[in-house]
Amino acid sequence: MEQGYNIIFLGPPGVGKSHLSVGIGIEAINKGYKVRFISMADLVHIIKTQESQTYLEIK
Numbered sequence: 001m002e003q004g005y006n007i008i009f010l011g012p013p014g015v016g017k018s019h020l021s022v023g024i025g026i027e028a029i030n031k032g033y034k035v036r037f038i039s040m041a042d043l044v045h046i047i048k049t050q051e052s053q054t055y056l057e058i059k
């Protein structure tokens with residue numbers, strides 16, 4: 001946690017990705033860290049939007 005790495009859980013439905021994410025997030029919050037929980041679809045949208053903005057700024 002001190003190194004600031006992002007964690008992404010990938011896998012099929014029903015294997016506990018959200019459960020693990022929430023558990024780790026709650027523990028991090030209890031230790032004073034900030035937590036963000038977003039879906040993979042939202043993450044891809046954010047990345048695509050940022051790439052598009054960067055591309056347009058370069059042009």
